[in-house]
Amino acid sequence: MKHRGFTFEKLKIASFDFTCCEGCQLQLANRESTLIDFLELLDIKNFRELSSEQFDDYDIALIEGSISRQDEVERLQAIRRQAKTLVAFGSCACFGGVNSLKNKFSLKELVAEVYPGMKVETMPVKKISDVVKVDLSIPGCPVNKEEVERVMVNLATGSLVTLPKHPVCFECKAQLNTCLFELGEICLGPITRGGCNAVCTTGKTPCLGCRGPSEEINMPAFVELVKARELSLDDLQEKIAFYNAFEGFSNHEA
Amino acid sequence: MIYKVIAKSEFKRFTDALLRDNTSFGPRQVDTDSRGKAVYQFLPVTSSDDVAFDYTATASSAKHFFLPFREELSRFVFQDQEWDQQISYEGNPIVLIGLRACDISALNILDDVLLKGHFPSPYYLAKRKNTFVIGMDHLPLPDCFCKSMNHHTISTGFNLFCSDIGENYYLSINSSKAFNFLKECDTRDPIDDDNCRLVERRKIISDSFRSEVDVTALPSILDIEFDSPVWEKWGNKCLNCGTCAMVCPTCYCYSVEESFDTNLKGATRQKKLYSCNLVDFAEVAGGHNFRPKNGDRLKYRYYHQHRGFAENANQQICVGCNRCGRACLAGINPKDVINDLRMEKESCLTNISSSPDRI
Numbered sequence: 001m002k003h004r005g006f007t008f009e010k011l012k013i014a015s016f017d018f019t020c021c022e023g024c025q026l027q028l029a030n031r032e033s034t035l036i037d038f039l040e041l042l043d044i045k046n047f048r049e050l051s052s053e054q055f056d057d058y059d060i061a062l063i064e065g066s067i068s069r070q071d072e073v074e075r076l077q078a079i080r081r082q083a084k085t086l087v088a089f090g091s092c093a094c095f096g097g098v099n100s101l102k103n104k105f106s107l108k109e110l111v112a113e114v115y116p117g118m119k120v121e122t123m124p125v126k127k128i129s130d131v132v133k134v135d136l137s138i139p140g141c142p143v144n145k146e147e148v149e150r151v152m153v154n155l156a157t158g159s160l161v162t163l164p165k166h167p168v169c170f171e172c173k174a175q176l177n178t179c180l181f182e183l184g185e186i187c188l189g190p191i192t193r194g195g196c197n198a199v200c201t202t203g204k205t206p207c208l209g210c211r212g213p214s215e216e217i218n219m220p221a222f223v224e225l226v227k228a229r230e231l232s233l234d235d236l237q238e239k240i241a242f243y244n245a246f247e248g249f250s251n252h253e254a
Numbered sequence: 255m256i257y258k259v260i261a262k263s264e265f266k267r268f269t270d271a272l273l274r275d276n277t278s279f280g281p282r283q284v285d286t287d288s289r290g291k292a293v294y295q296f297l298p299v300t301s302s303d304d305v306a307f308d309y310t311a312t313a314s315s316a317k318h319f320f321l322p323f324r325e326e327l328s329r330f331v332f333q334d335q336e337w338d339q340q341i342s343y344e345g346n347p348i349v350l351i352g353l354r355a356c357d358i359s360a361l362n363i364l365d366d367v368l369l370k371g372h373f374p375s376p377y378y379l380a381k382r383k384n385t386f387v388i389g390m391d392h393l394p395l396p397d398c399f400c401k402s403m404n405h406h407t408i409s410t411g412f413n414l415f416c417s418d419i420g421e422n423y424y425l426s427i428n429s430s431k432a433f434n435f436l437k438e439c440d441t442r443d444p445i446d447d448d449n450c451r452l453v454e455r456r457k458i459i460s461d462s463f464r465s466e467v468d469v470t471a472l473p474s475i476l477d478i479e480f481d482s483p484v485w486e487k488w489g490n491k492c493l494n495c496g497t498c499a500m501v502c503p504t505c506y507c508y509s510v511e512e513s514f515d516t517n518l519k520g521a522t523r524q525k526k527l528y529s530c531n532l533v534d535f536a537e538v539a540g541g542h543n544f545r546p547k548n549g550d551r552l553k554y555r556y557y558h559q560h561r562g563f564a565e566n567a568n569q570q571i572c573v574g575c576n577r578c579g580r581a582c583l584a585g586i587n588p589k590d591v592i593n594d595l596r597m598e599k600e601s602c603l604t605n606i607s608s609s610p611d612r613i
Binding site for chain 2: 008034037038040041149150153156157159165166167169170173174176178179181182183184189190191214215216217218220221222224225228
């Protein structure tokens with residue numbers, strides 16, 4: 001690809017799934033309007049949802065999912081050794097995600113419930129950065145394809161890669177939505193990173209914080225407002241714990 | 255200004271024709287909140303039946319019809335070694351019905367800022383010129399304080415303004431377009447009784463305000479109180495969510511982003527409305543942030559709203575609609591913040607010397 005004297009190399013990319021639903025990777029093949037242009041940016045080395053061919057000379061590794069078995073740790077470490085840029089891709093990779101709910105129970109109890117009578121090796125769920133160094137995070141359940149495109153374009157052109165720093169509320173207001181707190185619900189919009197175009201709250205579903213905390217969240221004030229509206233603190237705690245995305249904040253008096 | 259009186263049934267006929275033949279927006283109920291109150295927004299309308307004429311106030315202002323939340327300023331197309339910049343200012347004609355006096359005041363303030371400075375905005379101008387504005391008066395909500403800001407009445411900035419005088423509307427016609435449209439309708443010149451009813455209506459509105467904010471000398475108080483602990487106190491409540499600026503009818507600050515198309519053959523420059531309460535509003539290259547603290551950011555919003563900037567001749571730009579106060583989940587509102595700020599200084603009044611005795 002040539003542009004005004006600059007030559008852009010295609011991004012040598014690979015996509016890997018760990019403990020997850022593979023839904024974030026599936027987003028890569030979504031948004032048909034720009035799909036051909038998007039794939040044009042990429043030299044796909046390994047991505048089982050798109051191609052059965054597999055090569056190991058990738059520069060960028062997209063990691064979907066969290067880590068919940070020892071063999072996953074070893075596989076991830078091998079990817080880390082190869083990848084120049086390792087991307088935590090989706091909420092499970094970034095925060096542990098829904099899988100982290102597992103960590104509330106003992107492993108023995110879990111195996112007995114889910115795989116009764118079977119010998120299953122498992123361990124508490126970890127996010128990717130608990131195991132290897134992460135260069136870039138793209139949160140979301142699932143990731144927003146538009147954002148993924150923007151990140152890939154920026155990587156291809158050598159531009160700065162950033163995530164929005166504002167919370168979901170800001171984007172929700174641009175949709176002229178009625179605030180879900182006004183409708184008596186607890187919504188994590190005020191503390192969750194925007195960039196999703198407030199898709200859930202526009203559908204009148206409270207935000208569960210899949211994109212993690214926005215920059216500089218004010219958790220004490222947020223807990224205060226839930227109390228002031230006499231909403232359930234248990235409900236709040238459950239929502240905050242849903243994606244395990246507010247680890248550093250969730251112990252606040254709520 | 256030309257004044258006419260129109261029967262409400264005839265006004266309905268007029269609006270039906272106008273809204274049917276033009277892309278139009280007016281207040282509609284979108285929800286009922288958990289306390290049983292109706293929530294309104296300016297949304298598309300195609301007949302007078304769509305319009306909630308008895309609405310109170312919309313949750314969000316009408317600002318975005320003139321300053322979209324996101325707007326493409328220009329497109330760039332790359333060809334070989336060259337590039338083209340494409341700019342389009344066109345705004346499609348629209349009708350906005352049901353704006354309150356404070357909403358129209360807000361447009362006049364935006365006119366001052368965006369059209370009367372050194373660099374008038376052609377994007378704003380195109381939309382403003384192409385919008386037919388019909389105002390409607392209303393009884394204030396308990397927390398409206400537009401009277402304190404002197405924006406509860408309006409004499410300019412609209413095409414047509416309707417005052418509710420019972421069976422009829424008292425029309426203030428402020429454009430030849432509105433006058434010509436109304437030629438097709440049955441209207442009459444106001445008689446004494448109509449004028450009395452208008453004066454009475456205005457008095458009822460004026461007497462109905464329950465909230466007052468003392469804004470006398472506020473710009474200088476804000477200057478004096480630059481380091482006041484009041485900012486930190488309210489800043490600690492702030493969620494940094496930017497909601498206040500989004501629903502505000504006059505907050506016009508924005509950010510600009512340039513991005514490549516996915517095919518790398520073009521690029522776009524987009525403007526999006528932003529808020530000084532957002533954490534990266536004053537962040538610059540290298541990550542330095544001029545206003546890293548909540549209180550600092552909150553203060554700057556109040557400075558811009560109530561002290562003004564040079565662009566608008568240091569006039570306050572708040573119109574007193576209290577949309578920000580209603581929308582703020584943390585309970586931050588201009589009335590309480592400004593009163594707090596005044597009290598802060600008044601608490602030291604005991605220290606000054608007493609007035610000399612009268613001779």
